[in-house]
Amino acid sequence: MQPVAVLVALGALAGGEDVPSAGSADRPPRLAIDPAGEVDRCRRAWARHGRIAGETEVTVWVDANGRVTGVQTRADAEPLLAQAAQCAALGLRYDPAMREGRPVAGSLVVPIGFVTPPEIHRSPTHEQWMRCYPKSHRHEGIEGRVELTITVGTTGKLLRHSVPPGTDEWLVKAADCVVRHMSFRPGTDRGVPAQATVLMPVYFKVSDISLQAFASAAAPTITGLRRKEPVDEDPAPISSEEEILAAYRDCYPPGLDASADITYEINVEISGVVRRVGVVKGSGDPRLDEAGACILRRLKFRPATFNGHAVTDTLHWPLLVRPPP
Helix, strand or coil, X not given: CCCCCCCCCHHHXXXXXXXXXXXXXXXXXXXXXXXXXXXXXXXXXXXXXXCCCEEEEEEEEECCCCCEEEEEECCCCCHXXXXXXXXXXXXXXXXXXXXXXXXXXXXXXXXXXXXXXXXXXXXXXXXXXXXXXXXXXXXHCCCEEEEEEEEEXXXXXXXXXXXXXXXXXXHHHHHHHHHCCCEEECEEECCEEECEEEEEXXXXXXXXXXXXXXXXXXXXXXXXXXXXXXXXXXXXXXXXXXXXXXXXXXXXXXXXXXXXXXXXXXXXXXXXXXXXXXEEECCCCHHHHHHHHHHHHHCCEECEEECCEEXXXXXXXXXXXXCCC
């Protein structure tokens, strides 16, 4: 499989020089299958947590039946890379070590490497994004997220893309539209362009105004939608991640463990201060509704602008109120 470069001890695969073993076996354990598929599976799984690239060595201990009894990566390995490499090592099959013609326990070192994933070279323009996001859904405040699996060739050409089974039809069409407005840089294998596959989450929100700091699924989500006054540019939150998390921690009710998407009407003044907060679509729990209002009052905003001047603006503002991380 092209997306992943696997660097294994070739002696163990092809009958050449043996991989060094910590034991005294005549022949250390060796791989019984091509590891490329397992490494690719683990890269895809762990890529949900961040970027997987590079290579590291995994020491694998195998018993006399060929079962893995332990794995260990180099101490200097980046944690996410180490986890993905260990995942691959654990999923492989091994022939046990041999001593005097009998299977025995032993160990081998398996260096495993991952191709550097492709990157987005050009993203859709705002106008293209809005054409892909159904107007009816935007007006009704319907949002969504879809994970695209994209494969990019050595020239940066998009070869194919797919979404998980069961994805809503509108998200399938919207994601298909968005990805066709993108261009990519190819992945690399030790500096050489290589075909590679990567997971790419695509978000459809009622506005493209969001905090980069809250791209993580573990963090609170804040997005806005202008409602009344004619403005050239909507208000946008400018609070730091630490300030927003502090607001969640101070405002979320102690002892409560519930989440809700709540829509508020807020008035953002020229100073960027939220002076008025009203509930448009509540949670049914007054404690959650008030917690969200408390959070919004603590946020700092860049005010709306009209003809180059800061103006007061009234908006509908969806907010996910949940226990702070």
